[in-house]
Amino acid sequence: MKVGSGTSVADMFGSSSPGAGLSRLKPSESARNAVAEFQHEASKTPLDRIKDSVLKKHDLSQEQFESLAQERRSAIQQEIEEAVKHAFKDAKSGVAPGSSANVLV
Numbered sequence: 001m002k003v004g005s006g007t008s009v010a011d012m013f014g015s016s017s018p019g020a021g022l023s024r025l026k027p028s029e030s031a032r033n034a035v036a037e038f039q040h041e042a043s044k045t046p047l048d049r050i051k052d053s054v055l056k057k058h059d060l061s062q063e064q065f066e067s068l069a070q071e072r073r074s075a076i077q078q079e080i081e082e083a084v085k086h087a088f089k090d091a092k093s094g095v096a097p098g099s100s101a102n103v104l105v
Helices: 009-013 020-024 029-042 046-057 062-066 070-093
Strands: none
Touching: 046 070, 062 070
């Protein structure tokens, strides 16, 4: 079978049988990293995602958060607790997180 400008499938993949060359294709490092990152994010609990969101808002990693002065760490912990309460309240009332249904006008 010829493809495009005289190139055959066999030339492209080293075989004339469909898909034979695909087994030689290896995912790139960036693809493997993307899959690993997705799996890591997918394994997080909703509470972990909320905490990560609040820490990201403050431009902090978990390690940086843990090394903060007690007063600042307590303030951010309070913010995390409020975000969790808000998320559970929304979930209980059937409001999708981040939707405009819970915004007062």
